[in-house]
Amino acid sequence: xNDIERCIALFESKAPLVALLAPSFPVCYSYPLIVARxxxxxxxxxxxxxxxxxxxxxxxxxxxxxNPTARYISSPCAGFVRMVRKSYPQLVPFLAFAADSPMIATxxxxxxxxxxxxxxxxxxxxxxxxEGLEDYPDLNILVLTYKELDAVFGHFKVGENIDASGATFDxxxxxxxxxxxxxxxxxxxxxxxxxxxxxxxxVSGYKNIPAVLxxxxxxxxxxxxxxxxxxxxxINGPGIISTLSLDERKRRxxxxxxxxxxxxx
Ligand code: SF4
Numbered sequence: 001x002n003d004i005e006r007c008i009a010l011f012e013s014k015a016p017l018v019a020l021l022a023p024s025f026p027v028c029y030s031y032p033l034i035v036a037r038x039x040x041x042x043x044x045x046x047x048x049x050x051x052x053x054x055x056x057x058x059x060x061x062x063x064x065x066x067n068p069t070a071r072y073i074s075s076p077c078a079g080f081v082r083m084v085r086k087s088y089p090q091l092v093p094f095l096a097f098a099a100d101s102p103m104i105a106t107x108x109x110x111x112x113x114x115x116x117x118x119x120x121x122x123x124x125x126x127x128x129x130x131e132g133l134e135d136y137p138d139l140n141i142l143v144l145t146y147k148e149l150d151a152v153f154g155h156f157k158v159g160e161n162i163d164a165s166g167a168t169f170d171x172x173x174x175x176x177x178x179x180x181x182x183x184x185x186x187x188x189x190x191x192x193x194x195x196x197x198x199x200x201x202x203v204s205g206y207k208n209i210p211a212v213l214x215x216x217x218x219x220x221x222x223x224x225x226x227x228x229x230x231x232x233x234x235i236n237g238p239g240i241i242s243t244l245s246l247d248e249r250k251r252r253x254x255x256x257x258x259x260x261x262x263x264x265x
Contacts, residue, residue: 019043022123024180026256036167045170052106053176057189059099076101078127079229124237145239177257180234199223205231
């Protein structure tokens with residue numbers, strides 16, 4: 001059974017589910033229509049994963065403040081974490097695992113608020129499936145890509161022609177909506193107020209990562225590396241179907257953030 005079939009079977013058995021919607025969703029879907037469609041599918045609640053990203057940020061900032069000489073490499077990107085484990089095992093101790101990824105932090109929020117529901121993370125990433133299965137099996141997260149969600153919508157014939165008035169996130173937050181773009185963690189967590197510019201490196205795109213990791217190993221002054229495996233960040237993840245350019249995707253995230261500031265500050 002694949003994850004599309006698994007999700008369909010869960011809905012057909014009336015299992016209680018809560019949707020965790022990744023912050024890259026505006027690349028593929030409009031708001032609030034996406035929330036209305038997810039509720040129509042049968043999700044009991046829909047949570048913006050940006051809410052978990054706030055926890056990630058707090059945990060990363062706390063790590064850096066606690067020990068002024070400690071050095072970290074960000075760990076929310078499941079693809080990058082797997083790259084480090086395979087090709088740079090000597091750097092595993094630097095991964096900031098003490099901070100949950102936004103998906104994991106949001107799943108913990110969901111477990112607390114909706115303890116009877118299984119969390120279903122919906123996002124742009126296939127590697128998140130491995131993060132859920134291998135690293136946090138106790139949270140029992142089903143991970144769907146946007147492509148897979150479209151297949152589930154298709155199966156239940158939930159199209160775009162539905163009334164979305166009044167649809168809104170059950171848990172939302174404004175401060176981290178640029179998270180899926182490169183540098184999103186550094187900018188939204190206020191790390192520039194904790195570290196000097198020369199102590200931070202931001203990189204995205206798997207081809208660009210080795211040079212930064214090599215610099216991190218050579219230069220002990222670098223205290224934090226903010227890494228996303230996909231070029232430009234999660235807005236360019238492999239689970240997205242889109243013909244939009246990277247700039248257009250960034251604009252969609254920025255527009256969404258602006259439009260939501262008033263609704264969910
Ligand atoms: S940058 Fe790519 S591999 Fe990393 S979490 Fe985002 S979509 Fe997944």
